[in-house]
Amino acid sequence: MEAKYNFADRFxxxxxxxxxxxxxxxxxxxxxxxxxxxxxxxxxxxILKEVMDGTIELSDELIETLFQCTICKSCxxxxxxxxxxxxxxxxxxxxxxxxxxxxxxFEGMNxxxxxxxxxxxxxxxxxxxxxxxxxxxxxxxxxxxxSYREDEATMSTLDLLDRLKVDYTLIDEVCCSGVLEDLGxxxxxxxxxxxxxxxxxxxxxxxxxxxxxxxxxxxxKPQYAELNDKGIKIIHVTQFLKGMDFGVxxxxxxxxxxxxxxGRHCGIYEEPREIVRKxxxxxxxxxxxxxxxLCCGAGGGVRGAYPKNSIAMARRRLQEVEEVGADVxxxxxxxxxxxxxxxxxxxxxxxxxxxxxxxxxxxxGTE
Amino acid sequence: MDETVKKALLDIVxxxxxxxxxxxxISDSYDASEHKxxxxxxVWPQNTEQVSAILKLANEYKVxxxxxxxxxxxxxxxxxxxxxxxxxxxxxxxxxxxxxxxxLVVVEPGVVYDQLEKALDSxxxxxxxxxxxxxxxxxxxxxxxxxxxxxxxxxxxxxxxxLGLEVVLxxxxxxxxxxxxxxCVSGYDLTKLFVGSEGTLGVITEITLKVNPKPPAIATCTxxxxxxADAGSAISETMRSGILPRTLEFLDDQCxxxxxxxxxxxxxxxxxxVLAETDGFTQEGADYEMDKVIEVFExxxxxxxxxxxxxxxxxxLWTARKSFGGVITRLKNNFIVDDTTVPISKLPEMxxxxxxxxxxxxVPIATMGHLGDGNLHPNILYxxxxxxxxxxxxxxxxxxxxxxxxxxxxxxxxHGIGLAKAEFMPLEHDEVAMEVMRSIKRLFDPNNILxxxxxxxxx
Numbered sequence: 001m002e003a004k005y006n007f008a009d010r011f012x013x014x015x016x017x018x019x020x021x022x023x024x025x026x027x028x029x030x031x032x033x034x035x036x037x038x039x040x041x042x043x044x045x046x047i048l049k050e051v052m053d054g055t056i057e058l059s060d061e062l063i064e065t066l067f068q069c070t071i072c073k074s075c076x077x078x079x080x081x082x083x084x085x086x087x088x089x090x091x092x093x094x095x096x097x098x099x100x101x102x103x104x105x106f107e108g109m110n111x112x113x114x115x116x117x118x119x120x121x122x123x124x125x126x127x128x129x130x131x132x133x134x135x136x137x138x139x140x141x142x143x144x145x146x147s148y149r150e151d152e153a154t155m156s157t158l159d160l161l162d163r164l165k166v167d168y169t170l171i172d173e174v175c176c177s178g179v180l181e182d183l184g185x186x187x188x189x190x191x192x193x194x195x196x197x198x199x200x201x202x203x204x205x206x207x208x209x210x211x212x213x214x215x216x217x218x219x220x221k222p223q224y225a226e227l228n229d230k231g232i233k234i235i236h237v238t239q240f241l242k243g244m245d246f247g248v249x250x251x252x253x254x255x256x257x258x259x260x261x262x263g264r265h266c267g268i269y270e271e272p273r274e275i276v277r278k279x280x281x282x283x284x285x286x287x288x289x290x291x292x293x294l295c296c297g298a299g300g301g302v303r304g305a306y307p308k309n310s311i312a313m314a315r316r317r318l319q320e321v322e323e324v325g326a327d328v329x330x331x332x333x334x335x336x337x338x339x340x341x342x343x344x345x346x347x348x349x350x351x352x353x354x355x356x357x358x359x360x361x362x363x364x365g366t367e
Numbered sequence: 368m369d370e371t372v373k374k375a376l377l378d379i380v381x382x383x384x385x386x387x388x389x390x391x392x393i394s395d396s397y398d399a400s401e402h403k404x405x406x407x408x409x410v411w412p413q414n415t416e417q418v419s420a421i422l423k424l425a426n427e428y429k430v431x432x433x434x435x436x437x438x439x440x441x442x443x444x445x446x447x448x449x450x451x452x453x454x455x456x457x458x459x460x461x462x463x464x465x466x467x468x469x470x471l472v473v474v475e476p477g478v479v480y481d482q483l484e485k486a487l488d489s490x491x492x493x494x495x496x497x498x499x500x501x502x503x504x505x506x507x508x509x510x511x512x513x514x515x516x517x518x519x520x521x522x523x524x525x526x527x528x529x530l531g532l533e534v535v536l537x538x539x540x541x542x543x544x545x546x547x548x549x550x551c552v553s554g555y556d557l558t559k560l561f562v563g564s565e566g567t568l569g570v571i572t573e574i575t576l577k578v579n580p581k582p583p584a585i586a587t588c589t590x591x592x593x594x595x596a597d598a599g600s601a602i603s604e605t606m607r608s609g610i611l612p613r614t615l616e617f618l619d620d621q622c623x624x625x626x627x628x629x630x631x632x633x634x635x636x637x638x639x640x641v642l643a644e645t646d647g648f649t650q651e652g653a654d655y656e657m658d659k660v661i662e663v664f665e666x667x668x669x670x671x672x673x674x675x676x677x678x679x680x681x682x683x684l685w686t687a688r689k690s691f692g693g694v695i696t697r698l699k700n701n702f703i704v705d706d707t708t709v710p711i712s713k714l715p716e717m718x719x720x721x722x723x724x725x726x727x728x729x730v731p732i733a734t735m736g737h738l739g740d741g742n743l744h745p746n747i748l749y750x751x752x753x754x755x756x757x758x759x760x761x762x763x764x765x766x767x768x769x770x771x772x773x774x775x776x777x778x779x780x781x782h783g784i785g786l787a788k789a790e791f792m793p794l795e796h797d798e799v800a801m802e803v804m805r806s807i808k809r810l811f812d813p814n815n816i817l818x819x820x821x822x823x824x825x826x
Contacts, residue, residue: 016700017696017697017700019399019696019702020397020398020399020400021399021439021500021692021696022399022437022438022439022500022503023500023502023503025437025503026479026481026502026503035411035457035458035460035477036386036391036411037391037394037395037438037455037457038388038390038391038393038394038395040394042394043390043393043394046393046394046396046397047390047393047394050393056389056393061388061389061390062389062390064388064390065390079693080692080693080696081693081696081697082693082697
């Protein structure tokens with residue numbers, strides 16, 4: 001018999017397999033910050049189990065928890081029963097959108113991307129003082145947060161690429177729109193087409209992305225398969241910089257925050273550490289690192305929809321920075337930099353950078 | 368629920384610590400057992416004063432109150448079976464004092480076991496009773512069910528470490544029990560009365576725990592047995608051989624088959640596997656005890672004994688045991704995990720008896736356990752769709768309890784009675800004992816508002 005909702009058809013066996021052990025509570029960033037059981041992965045699965053039993057229906061009443069998940073994948077990594085909660089949540093959000101139950105912020109983002117080129121609906125992009133859409137070996141794809149919110153960090157990364165004499169070009173990029181798939185919608189075909197055409201026109205053999213989410217979208221979504229079919233490689237900037245010699249070092253105590261999109265979602269843990277260790281002989285791991293890293297709280301649409309809770313999650317992560325007494329937190333995701341910086345308290349004197357930005361400042365002599 | 372009560376609760380805890388939203392009522396309906404029931408409201412008190420005000424109110428309006436920690440109970444202990452208020456203690460989560468010079472810590476009930484472990488680590492101390500759910504379970508919950516763990520064989524269970532408590536009684540008054548001394552025989556031992564009382568006598572708001580210096584040296588081995596009774600004998604003989612291992616974990620043939628289906632471990636499909644661990648303050652000490660364990664194991668026909676010579680090798684030996692929780696959930700839709708405990712010398716009979724029950728009712732039972740202290744975990748696997756199958760599962764469960772009791776054992780070694788074993792209480796406790804327990808319940812909670820419906824105390 002066909003189930004009423006697609007999540008039950010696709011993932012019903014997994015929802016039922018959740019043994020209610022609650023081990024996900026130990027790692028769920030939303031639960032950890034709010035200490036409310038209904039926000040944990042187990043809470044969400046119990047609610048979906050009741051939807052499957054017919055005790056309750058998907059409805060607006062469930063938005064508060066089902067749309068409050070950063071898709072950080074910690075629960076899946078720690079689930080003894082192998083329940084893929086992030087995928088179940090993504091499907092459930094699609095089901096919710098279909099019946100007209102959606103968080104207004106998520107709905108808003110989908111609307112914005114119908115009429116604009118980026119998630120912030122900003123129509124005048126920063127030009128980063130560089131010629132765009134030229135022929136080059138690489139395309140550097142910035143992403144929305146790097147373009148419109150962390151533009152200083154991006155400028156620094158671009159300066160570093162120039163110092164390293166990389167033959168790259170920027171393009172008139174538009175949002176990759178991968179995030180829509182987390183929010184219950186589909187990738188915007190118009191935006192995908194535009195990015196593909198612009199990339200192909202440069203004749204580049206590879207796209208370097210500053211944003212790990214964009215990287216993931218280009219690599220895994222069928223709407224961008226053409227890039228792979230035409231032999232264009234997609235690499236995150238940490239993969240690109242790995243193995244390079246920068247000739248600079250810092251004597252500061254440095255730590256590294258694993259972005260969920262780079263770590264748990266792509267399995268890239270060692271490349272960034274290799275770079276960081278090269279420039280920072282004094283390196284300390286955060287208490288939760290690599291596959292166990294705590295999410296900064298920005299993902300899955302949570303920063304837009306639940307800003308207060310998103311900041312609370314970032315604050316928990318920054319407490320771990322305080323614990324190790326680091327002077328500098330490095331990461332390589334503008335979304336993480338943005339959320340962590342917004343959450344930083346005045347008394348917390350450490351600095352938060354992308355790795356590429358930090359290296360550039362060391363080379364420049366300003367750091 | 369009376370709107371006056373809701374309004375009063377809101378006044379006590381404020382909006383951010385109160386919910387009657389569907390999402391919270393559903394998630395608080397469950398623990399890790401197969402039981403469920405919705406509460407009417409959930410509240411998150413921040414301090415003892417709020418707990419006191421809530422209980423006073425609930426007592427006045429005769430509203431059931433079910434205290435809850437991480438909700439990892441395996442017996443339905445935290446399921447609000449009569450509705451009412453779920454008192455979620457998670458937000459009282461501060462470690463108040465660490466006084467290693469006095470060998471104690473003082474914590475709020477919402478502190479997670481693992482949080483305390485990490486805090487104590489830098490002092491070279493630890494809190495030994497470590498439930499398998501220790502990364503999430505709260506100390507309040509551990510005390511309320513007198514949780515055990517993997518090191519119980521040497522270090523005992525939670526009750527052996529609780530020095531004192533602060534408890535809010537049903538009428539809202541605040542009781543302090545015990546002391547902050549290593550020894551105390553002043554008056555009745557009220558502390559012990561509350562440990563394992565499953566939230567039926569009062570709400571724990573502060574806990575004083577004894578802590579131990581952490582032995583840095585560990586020795587680990589695994590062994591296989593072709594005959595399950597040999598494994599049982601090996602374990603009981605180890606326990607009388609003059610040494611005291613900290614862990615003796617057992618997995619039966621069904622567990623091994625499940626592990627081979629769900630992992631790439633490729634274990635030999637024998638009747639039983641045992642993991643032993645010894646510890647001490649010198650490596651020589653831990654190794655001396657491990658030599659003895661291996662000697663006993665060999666005498667009881669163990670084969671394939673593997674000893675770890677590094678922490679990595681030890682970690683590898685633990686893989687099978689640690690993977691079990693994951694594979695067991697994938698065999699069938701449902702499982703009931705019991706914790707029947709028998710005198711150590713009765714292990715061989717108990718193990719073969721459980722096998723016979725599995726066969727009698729044609730119900731798969733994968734038995735593992737912390738056998739060094741006689742604590743079995745028979746996992747009864749079922750789909751839960753066919754009523755006839757469910758009836759067989761119920762009979763098998765009842766027979767396991769009866770067998771355990773016949774052998775001089777107990778219904779529960781570490782999970783508690785809750786809802787799951789409530790109906791079996793009179794099998795273990797005669798009418799005199801049951802009536803004493805009921806009188807205690809009436810004394811502390813005359814209106815039966817505290818976690819009602821649990822432990823088989825209601826006539």
